[in-house]
Amino acid sequence: MYRALEDEGAPIRLAAIVEPDLVRAGAAANEWGAPVFSSVEECLAARSRNEVVFGAASICAPTSVHFQVGEALLAAGIDILVEKPIATSVSEASRLIAIAANHGRILQPGHLERFNPAVIATAPILNHPMFFEAHRLSIFSPRSLDVDVVLDLMVHDLDIVLSFVQSPVHSLHAVGLPILSRKVDIANVRIEFESGCVANFTASRVSTEKVRKLRFFQPHQYVSIDYARQDLLIIDVSRAAHADPAAMAAAAASAGASGFPGLNIEKPEVRPGEPLRLEIESFLDCVRTRSTPRVSGEDGRAALALALDVTAAIAEHAERAGLERYMHAPQPLSS
Numbered sequence: 001m002y003r004a005l006e007d008e009g010a011p012i013r014l015a016a017i018v019e020p021d022l023v024r025a026g027a028a029a030n031e032w033g034a035p036v037f038s039s040v041e042e043c044l045a046a047r048s049r050n051e052v053v054f055g056a057a058s059i060c061a062p063t064s065v066h067f068q069v070g071e072a073l074l075a076a077g078i079d080i081l082v083e084k085p086i087a088t089s090v091s092e093a094s095r096l097i098a099i100a101a102n103h104g105r106i107l108q109p110g111h112l113e114r115f116n117p118a119v120i121a122t123a124p125i126l127n128h129p130m131f132f133e134a135h136r137l138s139i140f141s142p143r144s145l146d147v148d149v150v151l152d153l154m155v156h157d158l159d160i161v162l163s164f165v166q167s168p169v170h171s172l173h174a175v176g177l178p179i180l181s182r183k184v185d186i187a188n189v190r191i192e193f194e195s196g197c198v199a200n201f202t203a204s205r206v207s208t209e210k211v212r213k214l215r216f217f218q219p220h221q222y223v224s225i226d227y228a229r230q231d232l233l234i235i236d237v238s239r240a241a242h243a244d245p246a247a248m249a250a251a252a253a254s255a256g257a258s259g260f261p262g263l264n265i266e267k268p269e270v271r272p273g274e275p276l277r278l279e280i281e282s283f284l285d286c287v288r289t290r291s292t293p294r295v296s297g298e299d300g301r302a303a304l305a306l307a308l309d310v311t312a313a314i315a316e317h318a319e320r321a322g323l324e325r326y327m328h329a330p331q332p333l334s335s
Contacts, residue, residue: 001280002058003032012284015054018043040069044076056106056287058280059083062146067092070107074099079106081283084159085151085307086300093301100297108283108293109300111159115278118230119160121270122223125234129218132161132199137207140180148183149176150310154203157214158310159295159303164216167195169306174313178327179206189310201310230272236264 002014017036019025029036035052037043046052059069059082067087073080074096086109087093100107113119134157169191176187186204193199212227224233286293318327 001276005277005280005284010284013054016043016046016052040072044072047076055079056081056284058110063088063151064146067096070096071099074103074105074107077103077105079283079287081108081110081280082300083110084112084300085109085147085155085304086297087304090301090305090308093297093304097297097301106283106286106290106293107297108286109295109297109303110279111156111295111300111303112275112279113156113160113227114163114295115273115275115282116225116227116230117270117273117275117278118225118227118232121232121268122164122225125221125223126164127218127221128195129164129216129223130195130197132164132197132201132214132216134161134199134201134214135211136202136213137204137209137211139208139210140185140206145181145183148311149185149187149203149205150189150307150314151304152203153205154187154189154201154310155303155307157201157203158306159299160214161191161199161201162302162306163299165193165195165197165199167193167197169309170194172309172313173317174310175317175321176311176314177318177323184311184314184327187310187314189313191306230270232268232270234266234268236266 002012005012006014014032014034017025017028017032017034018038018040019028019036020038022038025036025038028034035046037046043052047054055077056079057073059066059073059080061069061083063083063085066082066085070080070082070087080100082096087096096107099105134154136153136157138153170193172189172191174187174189176184179185185206188200188202191199191201210228214225214227216223220237222235225231226233282294285291315327318324
């Protein structure tokens, strides 16, 4: 995406690539025409010798090395966009936030769905949401198997709901199981917030179809977001009809059985856009203007903390239900 922006004339240049795998490194060098280094340390050493010049970087690596790589780059004065989850632990996330602050650097976690046009279009209509239903289902892929489905997929929806609700978690109950990998591949969690809002989340990476949907209810409204299609649907209950039962009954009689009395169904215009591109453009704008990212390090830490609470609740449920032997034993990938 950086090279695409560069080719389109944006004031950005792909300066260097870090790839420890020799085969992929050779392919990257041929494809992108940029110097490729085997480690972050080697790349930073070349930068200190002015052999390469750059001030920002994207960390697209396994979660297990996010802190190590992020710490090195931030300490060297590099602004970073780090894929979700921000780190493997809340303490690592807090340390990255502190390092970024100490060095005056931009730290943006890669919570991609925050830049989904349908999510952006939803923000202005939020009005005390009280019930969420999130479904994020994917076909199995060996990608991202260093983390479970909660940190791989569900964390997107946890982050979105946290940003919408703006309330601490009161309680949660969760269940999950490994199916095709060593880690939990399918999970369900019910969370109650201190505001009284309740949210149900389902995430699976062993589905036969891809689903990315979030639905929620708030006073007088039902809202449905389709992340993949970038669709937003709002069903609004007429406040006048709601306040006057007689008017509602009269409207129902005149509409007939197939009518929708007192309901206004609306599909607001959503300006289409590629979330990854929008995320990167937003990051680069923050780098240039030294402004706070739409998704801050604190946001990334909050989403990670909640995701880890979910995984802990899954483990507790497994122990209570006598499922411990299934939680660690790898399942066959084929018969």
